[in-house]
Amino acid sequence: MNELFPEIPRLYTALAEWLACIVYISILKRRLSGWKLMGFASGALIVQSVFLVVTRDLPIIFWVPSMLVAIGMMFLFIYICCDITPTEAGYFSVKAFVVAELVASLQWQVHFYLWSGESSHKLFEIVLLVVMYGLVFFVIWLLEKRHIPEEGKLNIRQRELWSTVVIGAAVFFISNLSFVTARTPFSGQYAQEILNIRTLVDLGGYAILYAYHIQLNELRVRHELEAMQNILQNQYSQYQQSKESIELINYKYHDLKNQIIALRAEEDPEKRNAYLNEMEDGIKAFEAQNKTGNKVLDTLLASKHMYCIKNGITLTCVADGTLLNEMDVIDICTIFGNALDNAIEYEMQIENEEKRLIHVSLFTQKGFLMIRFENYFEGDLKLEGDLPVTTKKDKSYHGYGLKSIRYTVQKYDGVVNVGHKNNWFELKVLIPKKS
Template identity: 75%
Template sequence: MNDVLIDIPRIYTGLAEWLACIVYISILKKQLKGWKLFSFAGAALFIQAAFLVLTKDLPIAFWIPAMMIAIGMMFFLIYISCDITALDAGYYSVRAFVAAELVASLQWQIHYFFAANGEVDMLLEFVLLVVIYGFLFIIIWLIEKRYVPKTGKLNIRHRELWSTVVIGAAVFAISNLSFISAGTPFSGQYATEILNIRTLVDIGGLAILFAYHIQLYDLRVRHELKAVQNILQNQYEQYQQSKESIELVNYKYHDLKNQIIALKAEVDPEKRKSFLTVMEDEIKSFEAQNKTGNHVLDTLLTSKNLICMKHGITLTTVADGTLLNDMDVIDISTIFGNALDNAIEYEMKIDDEEKRLIHVSVFEQKNFLMIRIENYFEGRLELEEGLPVTTKKDTFNHGYGLKSIRYTVQKNDGVVSVNQKNNWFELKILIPKLNKKIIL
């Protein structure tokens, strides 16, 4: 090389890697907060910088293993600081590493430009470091925070992580190829060329990773919207099926009632009374007893009550269904269908049948429609974005029942709240009534 290449000081590289981690930690859901996060991050900065400085003079054969350990430290910092999965932490660690490579490379390229035209004093070097690092990492933060879910979790899968790792590894290999060998078609021979190659490849790599991230983010959004729409449609179809089933059952009721009339002609009074009592008790188990004033709500409550009786769950209702008469059928089936399905699913896990309790209330309060669905609850309620965290392992495909309820309510200016009171889980929906039209 004709120019003398001064490599990036390791302490600058360590600072860039640490700051890149801090950028992503600031926009992800935190596990450490306050002084704990401050202390842990401070210790991580010292260890990261010290490790890179101490490994500066190792033989080239140890360069890649040392960089892998550095990335492992970045992973550890993000994973411990944030309430995310290991796959998410690995994904963001790769992206942070490429971002750090770009920032450190660009800063040192500008530093080298001034150094080539004369000595760079300590003050100018410090100013360049603060201004460039600060500006670039703030830009990265502003861009990245727009494409992180409100939960702070992306729920990365193995295939997506490995795709990111491959991209990151390719970017690192090509951008640093000139340091290993100058005899390749992709290597530079002079300091300026090497710095240009490294910076441009890092820019391209970060852009590719960001484009891939946007694609993953959009896929998550579309998946969630599709899941919500499927739930809405499924609830409506369940309502239609329940309506048809209950109509058939009610048809049978009339037949049984006619039989009762005939049986009343039985001569033996005791036998007749006993037989009639049995038949009437059986009828009560299937008769559509919910008469709230809204046929959709009656159908849903009856259908769910049959399931409750099958599993020893007591479902009680105090509802003025006429308040729902202006509401869309799909909205009613979505709200009550999903809410009752969730309550029934939980109550089936309760060992003591006497504690398997669900209560539904529908009433008017100060020109608002109030829907309150409660069920017996044991344990501690964990909320995320105001909704309970799903207990199913497959978080990618589950947890959309309450989201669909909130989606239905919010699209029409309603509000949803979830609370735990002693041993009761309470889902409360407040809906404004305007011009006799219920806006959900």
């Protein structure tokens, strides 16, 4: 190690690494909270500090392995406290390590500038540490919080994790090269020069990781928007196809009416009339079914109802479709199409056909338009944020149907809620009525 100036105190480094983890834990969705979080965080700080102090005087050959162990402890700290995958924990651990290196280096550079070659008063040294750590970590927290989703997840993949690891490793290697040897083109020979190199390299490394993080977030948002747009388009296409099919069915039933009139003129009136009465009752039942007062909703419900009949699902609906007359056609397709598709998809998994039940209701309540979708549900409902946890293998494509419903409802200043009660899953849409 370079002997021109004292190294950063290991306790300062441990505190920087711990605070860097706290920054990301405070932003991400947490698994621990309250006293459990405080207790575990306190234990993590003690373990991190003891480890770095104990390994301070080890030969230089153990320096890199010791840093890897320190990063491993940061990984465990973040992973245990946050409800994220190991890949995501690794991604944020690398970011936290680079942040810790930057803050610790910057603070020590200012310290060395103020008291170079002089003994500092311990109180002033602690005040400088608290002020700089507090200020810089707060700024980093503000920057990071802007680009973390509300649910605290980015769906980091292995490729993105390894890209971050490579960047972090390169930053650590170049920033600490002068501490190992001065005989390279990237090393410094004087104390202030070495500190400048380390701080600037760490700052550049964090800037690269921050820009990469923003890019990942923008790609995620773009992917979600594209997926929701595809869902919107698919729902609207289904509506157009269903409309054509329903029109053909209506024409067919109209022809049947004419056939009935012709048949009534025939002989054998008793049997013929009984048969014809039965046909008329069926026609009336069809005509009365899904006549809500809104043609778009009628078409969607008729299409879904036919599919449900084919698959042994009982779909019932009590709706005043006139309440939707001011709503855009695509928005009606999005809300009802996605909600019914999700309900139908789940009911298909229920073995007992008698329990395959879906109910839709549309009404007004206390100045709100209420749309409620209910379907029979077995098991416990687990939520991830405000969305049900998926059972699909590809979790990265989970929830876009509900997200598109929520996005559409927000256009009308409404809200979406999901819940579970007495073996019924419930999706409620509340939209304030226009005065």
